[in-house]
Amino acid sequence: MAERRTESRHILSANLHAAQGADVLSRILASQHGAIAALTPAFPQIIAAAQAGAQALRAGGKMGYAGAGSSGLMALADCLELPGTFGIAPDRVPMLFAGGVEALLHMQGGVEDDPKLALADIARAQIGAGDTILCLAASGRTPYTLAVAKEAKARGAVVVGLSNTAEADLLALADIPVVLDTGPEIITGSTRMGAASAQKIALNMISVLVGLHLGHVYDGFMVNLTADNIKLLDRAARIVAAVSGADIAAAQAALDETEGAVKPAILVATGMTRPEAEAALVRTGGHLAPALLENQ
The missing domain is CATH 1.10.8.1080 (Helicase, Ruva Protein; domain 3)
Known part of the structure; x- marks a missing residue:
C-alpha cells in the first residue's frame, strides 16, 4: 500500500480520532484544498482532453465516460448533466460503470476487478474509431477501467486517462494522460474524498471546454x-x-x-x-x- 500515494498517510490524519469537531472539519477542508491544487499543473492535459472530446462530438462520434466505484460516480455525475446542460444526445455521451445500474444502488467492490464486464460494456456503447473516452481511476490500476481503456484504444478511440497516481498503468496506456496528483487522503485510502473532488472538478473543466468548443x-x-x-x-x-x-x-x-x-x-x-x-x-x-x- 505504501507505494501508492493515495494509500499513504496524510499528515493531518494523526490523532484524528481524538480531535474536536471543528478541528476535524478544518483538517478535512485543508486536505480538500490541497487536493484541488493538483489541478493547476494538469491544465495542458485537461485542455487536450476537451479538444479530443469536442472533436469526436463535432464529427458525429461519442465522448464516453468509464470508471468504477468513486471514480465511476464522479464520471457519472458529469456524464448525466451533458444532455440537459449542452443539449448533447445521451447516446453520444455513454457511461460505462462497473457493475451497471445495480452497482449504483449497492456499491459492489468485486465488479471493478472483472475485465469481462468492461468488454461487454464497451461493445454495448459501441465505442470505436472517431470516439473519445474518459477513463477514471484514482489508483490507475482498476482492472475494469484498464480493460475499457485497452479495448477502446484497440478499437481506434482516443483514450483520456485521469488518475491520482503519477506512475499509474492507466496513464501509461492513455493517449492523453491527465495526472491529478492529489496525494494521501485524510481517511487513508478513501479516494472518494480529495481524489474524487479533483476528478470531478477536472471533468467540470473538460465538459465546459467541450461545450465552448461546440458553441453551446x-x-x-x-x-x-x-x-x-x-x-x-x-x-x-x-x-x-x-x-x-x-x-x-x-x-x-x-x-x-x-x-x-x-x-x-x-x-x-x-x-x-x-x-x-x-x-x-x-x-x-x-x-x-x-x-x-x-x-x-
Whole structure:
C-alpha cells in the first residue's frame, strides 16, 4: 500500500480520532484544498482532453465516460448533466460503470476487478474509431477501467486517462494522460474524498471546454440547453431575453417559434425569421456569436 500515494498517510490524519469537531472539519477542508491544487499543473492535459472530446462530438462520434466505484460516480455525475446542460444526445455521451445500474444502488467492490464486464460494456456503447473516452481511476490500476481503456484504444478511440497516481498503468496506456496528483487522503485510502473532488472538478473543466468548443456556451449562458422542466423553460426564456435584449414576452414568443431551441430563438428575438436563424447557425457551425454578428 505504501507505494501508492493515495494509500499513504496524510499528515493531518494523526490523532484524528481524538480531535474536536471543528478541528476535524478544518483538517478535512485543508486536505480538500490541497487536493484541488493538483489541478493547476494538469491544465495542458485537461485542455487536450476537451479538444479530443469536442472533436469526436463535432464529427458525429461519442465522448464516453468509464470508471468504477468513486471514480465511476464522479464520471457519472458529469456524464448525466451533458444532455440537459449542452443539449448533447445521451447516446453520444455513454457511461460505462462497473457493475451497471445495480452497482449504483449497492456499491459492489468485486465488479471493478472483472475485465469481462468492461468488454461487454464497451461493445454495448459501441465505442470505436472517431470516439473519445474518459477513463477514471484514482489508483490507475482498476482492472475494469484498464480493460475499457485497452479495448477502446484497440478499437481506434482516443483514450483520456485521469488518475491520482503519477506512475499509474492507466496513464501509461492513455493517449492523453491527465495526472491529478492529489496525494494521501485524510481517511487513508478513501479516494472518494480529495481524489474524487479533483476528478470531478477536472471533468467540470473538460465538459465546459467541450461545450465552448461546440458553441453551446455564449457569454456564460448554456445556449443549447434542453428545456424539459419548468425551471429550465424559465431559464431558457431568461437566456433568450438576456442575450437578445428582448423582453421576456418576446423571448417566450421566439422560443415558441423555434419549438424551444434557444440558439435560433435568440436570433429570432433579434429580428431573424426561424429559417434565417437556422441557416445562420449552419453557416457558423452552431456558434452563436458569429451568427449574431451577421444580424447586426
